[in-house]
Structures are given as C-alpha cells and as structure tokens.
Amino acid sequence: MLDNREKIIKSVKVYIDENMSDYAVMINGAWGSGKTYFVKNELIPELEQDKPVIYISLFGIKTIDDLVNVMSLHILNIYSNERAQKRANLNGNSSGQINSRNISSTSKVATTLMSLVSKGLKLVPKGEDTKAFVSDLQKNSIKFSHYVFIFDDFERSIIDKIELLGFFDELVEQNNAKVIIVCNEGKIANGRKENNNSSIQKENEESIDKRLVDDYTLYKEKVIGLTINYKADLSSVYERVLLKEANHDDAYRLLLQSKDDILRLFKITSSHNIRTLKFIFKRFKELRKEIKAAFKINKKDMTYFNVYVSAIMLNVITASLSYKGFGKNIVDILKDKDTIACFFSSEGLNDDVKNFDMTNYVRVTRFINEYIYTYSLDCMLLMEDIDRFIDEKINDTQVIANRVNDIFCMKDDKSAVQELLAVLDDIEKDRYCLGVYPRILSNLFILVELFSDGKQISIDKLKKSILANIEKRADEFIESNWYYFSSSNIEANEFNHQLYKTLKSMHNKARISRFIKDFNSVDDVVETLRKFVEIGSAAEKGKSLLSYVPVEIIVKRVMKASNNEIQAIHGILRHNYLNVNNIKDIRQGDLCMFRKWRDMLDQQKDTIDSQLKYFHICLLLDCIKDICDKLQ
Known part of the structure; x- marks a missing residue:
C-alpha cells in the first residue's frame, strides 16, 4: 500500500x-x-x-x-x-x-x-x-x-x-x-x-x-x-531526518533505538512537527557531546554515561515539545530547583513536583531546560547534575542488588572477580547508602567466601568496611529496611543482625540528642513539651520523649517560662497523666524523670521573687507530685 x-x-x-x-x-x-x-x-x-x-x-x-x-x-x-x-x-x-x-x-x-x-x-x-x-x-x-x-x-x-x-x-x-x-x-x-x-x-x-x-x-x-x-507521518521520515542531522554518530544510535518511545511522546502532545523533531535531534547531539566531555574531563565513572544520557534525552524531548508546541517558558517550570520530576501530558511538561519513579514523570534538569530555551550551557549545573545522578544510581538499592546477583551469571571467574572487586571498592569508599546492605549481604558473603584471597577479597575486610560506613550513615537508618534475611550463609545473617542492633542503638542515641537539642532551642516551650509527652509519641515502650531530656534543662525552661506558659504546662501534664486511668501501664518509665523534676523544682521555688509566679510553680509542683504518686 x-x-x-x-x-x-x-x-x-x-x-x-x-x-x-x-x-x-x-x-x-x-x-x-x-x-x-x-x-x-x-x-x-x-x-x-x-x-x-x-x-x-x-x-x-x-x-x-x-x-x-x-x-x-x-x-x-x-x-x-x-x-x-x-x-x-x-x-x-x-x-x-x-x-x-x-x-x-x-x-x-x-x-x-x-x-x-x-x-x-x-x-x-x-x-x-x-x-x-x-x-x-x-x-x-x-x-x-x-x-x-x-x-x-x-x-x-x-x-x-x-x-x-x-x-x-x-x-x-x-x-x-x-x-x-x-x-x-x-x-x-x-x-x-x-x-x-x-x-x-x-x-x-x-x-x-x-x-x-x-x-x-x-x-x-x-x-x-x-x-x-499533505499529512505528516513522522514514523516514515524519522530515520531519514535522523540520518541527516546525526549522521551515524553515537547520538544517532541512541535516537534510532529510541524511535518508538520518542514518537510516543510526540503522539501524547498530538505533535506532527518535523521542525520540532529536527530541533530535538540537533540539541541532543550537541548536549551528548558536551556531557561526554564533562565525564572525561572530570574523570567520572563512564559506566553511568549511557544511562545518564538516556535520561537527558528524555528531558530534551519533553522540554522541546513543551517549548515548541505550547510556547512554555520551560525554565520557569523548575522554579527554584535544579532537578525535579515533572509530569508530562498532552499539554507538555507541568510544574507539579513528584517522585522520580512515578509513571509519566520525567526527570527534568535546569541546565537542559535553559539550554533548550537559550542555547546557553551552564557547565557548573551540568557537573552538579552528573554528580547528583550518579549518587542516585549508586544509592538505587535494586540496581546494586541486581549488580551483585549478576556476578553469579558471569561468563568466567575472571569477569566475576573483576566485578566483585568493583563492588567491594564501592563499599570501601562508602559509595552505597545504608539501605543497600540488607539487600546484598547474603549473596555478597557467598561471593567473597567463594573468591576469597585473604587480601583484597576477605570477609574480615568486608565487615570492617561496612562497620566503618554505618557509623557515618547512622542517620539514614530506617527500621523497615533492615528486615532479617534467612539465608544459607549463617555468617551473613549474623552480621546483618549485628548491624541492625548497632544501627538501632546509634539511631536512638542520635534521636535522643535531637530531642535534647530541640527542647533546649525551640522558643515555644509549651508546644514542645506537649509534643514530647503526648500519648503515642514514646521513643521506647513505657517512656515519653520528655524522659530523654535532662531534668536540669526541663526545670531551667520552666523557671524561665511566663505565668501563662506555666499554667499551660500544668494543663498538659494533667491531661496526659492524671486524666489517663491506665497511665502507669504506658508511662511508668517516666517516674524517675518526674521524681527528679519534683525535687529540683521544690528546691528552686523559693528563689522566685514574684508571688504570682510562685503561686503557678506551686500548682505545677503539686501536679508533678500527684503524677509521681500515680506512676509508682
């Protein structure tokens, strides 16, 4: 036909x-x-x-x-x-x-x-x-x-x-x-x-x-x-236009492989404009050349180059369709951000920010949109985005898990050892986020034992590197990520459980430090105290967040509070302790804190000059004594 x-x-x-x-x-x-x-x-x-x-x-x-x-x-x-x-x-x-x-x-x-x-x-x-x-x-x-x-x-x-x-x-x-x-x-x-x-x-x-x-x-x-x-048929002219603009270079190969995906994006916006297609080919070819030079000059890992360029290509296409087809100022879409996930629809790019992994969302970067709009490349923004992208990929737990799993399917031992050494080098240089380790430890221990040479590849060296890394990354700890793996490798399971306990302890200590810092620095002592004693806010069973704050700091803040604030604190303690029938069952761990609070406040109340403030402190002290009686 x-x-x-x-x-x-x-x-x-x-x-x-x-x-x-x-x-x-x-x-x-x-x-x-x-x-x-x-x-x-x-x-x-x-x-x-x-x-x-x-x-x-x-x-x-x-x-x-x-x-x-x-x-x-x-x-x-x-x-x-x-x-x-x-x-x-x-x-x-x-x-x-x-x-x-x-x-x-x-x-x-x-x-x-x-x-x-x-x-x-x-x-x-x-x-x-x-x-x-x-x-x-x-x-x-x-x-x-x-x-x-x-x-x-x-x-x-x-x-x-x-x-x-x-x-x-x-x-x-x-x-x-x-x-x-x-x-x-x-x-x-x-x-x-x-x-x-x-x-x-x-x-x-x-x-x-x-x-x-x-x-x-x-x-x-x-x-x-x-x-x-004449009716435009981009599919029939795509390869001829591409050959003329890219002429069999590296950009040509990727654009040819991506033909169906690119035409799908044109279809979403109902665009049949060949000039826009040419514009995309030209801009992507130019940008790919600049990106390759940036990777080499700054000695970036070239294993990430192709996947980065593919993401950039998607940004170039969607930004060009939005700019050429709808006249949008695509630079304004990013507002004050350098990288966002932007929804792409029949109206082009939209400026609502979402997670990168959602369907129909495109990774949009400032330096690309500025280049499409002005033909001016900001090399500093380019390098920042390359670093950001590589970090994202390094910390993609599924990608890293697949990378470790794929070592088992390598064609020969030499290739497997080479890839295993690369993974171990990443770990030694602390390139992986904390959530990666529970995903890879089981298979990683098996591989290390399989190819152990006692020097570069050894279980002891691996453990030492990971333990050093978790100390620096304890604030990344999310308990749900550290579920316990049941594996045939007992040592991997034991080490995984050890990491979990260590991280949880480190995380709690860091959390307590934040509680103390917050309570001591926040201006609104009433709302801070309310948040720290609310039922359901306990850091550990049987204790409130307030129990982690040194009593000296609590009493110091209370003594500096206004009469109105002292009255509000009194009401919060009465509501959350005296008015709760089973408070002993859920907050008995706070008894030690309230006893110290009672004794310290009782000692300092006589230093108060104001009779009205003395009155409010005495009422608060009576409330704390009642709480102690109820908790013991």
Missing part, C-alpha cells in the same frame, strides 16, 4: 507528464508537518529525472518583479549548466557530466514574461552565458514549459495573493509551465494577530477577511486544478 508521500509523488508526476496543462497544483499542509522537507528531499529528486526543477520560497519576496528576478537567476543557472554540458560533450569529456533532462513542450514565451525576465537580468553581470541566454530568450528558444516551478511558503508571502495567483495563471495558461504551490491554506486568511481593538473594528476586520477569502477562493478555482493534502 502506498503511503501519503508516495501517493503525492505519483499524482504530481501524472501532472508533470501531461503534454498540455493550463493549471497549477497545490500541496497543502500544516506548518511543521514536513512539507518543505518532503518537497526538497523526495519530490524534487523524482521530478528532476524528467525536467529541471526551480524551487523558490516566496517568504521575503516583496513584489512580482522581485519574484521574476529570482526566477531569472535560477533559469540562468540551469541554462549555464546545460551549456557547460554541451561543451563537455563536444570535447568528449564526461567527467563533469550533468544529468540530462527531457524537454517536452513547444509553447511560446509570453511577451510580458519575456520582458520581465529581461528586466531581471539587468541585475546580473554580463558574462558569456548571460549574453547567450538573453539572445536565446529573444529568439523564443527558451521556453517556460522546459521547467517545473515550485513556489513554497505561499501563505507567508507579503505579495497580494490574488496578484500571485494571476502571475501563476500566466505561467501555466499562456506558457504551459508546470507550477506547484506549497502552502498552509489554513493560514492564508488567519494571519492577523490578536489585538485589543473595539468590537466594531473587529467586525470590520472579519468582514474584510471574509471578502479576501471569497476572492481567494474564486481565483484559486481558476488557477489551481488539483489540491493535494
């Missing part, structure tokens, strides 16, 4: 092969759909097999005279090449042979067009070919039917559309030329920008637009005999 492009080529060739035709052909398609790319790279090579093709963009051409000047230069160029071909043939020289083309029409050159062409040639230096060209033109030896004229960007031309259609009519009807007009008809009458004019003025403009459309439609019916709608 022929695709859209092949059908268009077939239809146009039927038109070109017609001996006599008095109409032009229009190829109509949306902006960015790849019309121009198709015309230049597929249609013209086919048509050139039969006739010389003159391709002209109407964009920027101001008058019909200017257009004829451009046509004249094209015709003169073809004429000069043909003369050179004839001279080469006469001299028996075929090395510089120009493709021969058949000339199949005998129409006269209209006087009007001949005079315009002659006028255009006044701008050209009078060389031998120019003089011969003018002579043949005057003898009617040069015929417009000899050429195929392709006029692109019809809707962008500032020449009046009716005047242009009249000129094309003269070419096709009076000179039997083959004319192909390439345009986006949907933009011909919709070029006026939005403004804040009055409703009456807008109605007038709409009325004018309607008349222009009606006039254009009327003249088009006379001049255009066939309109062909």
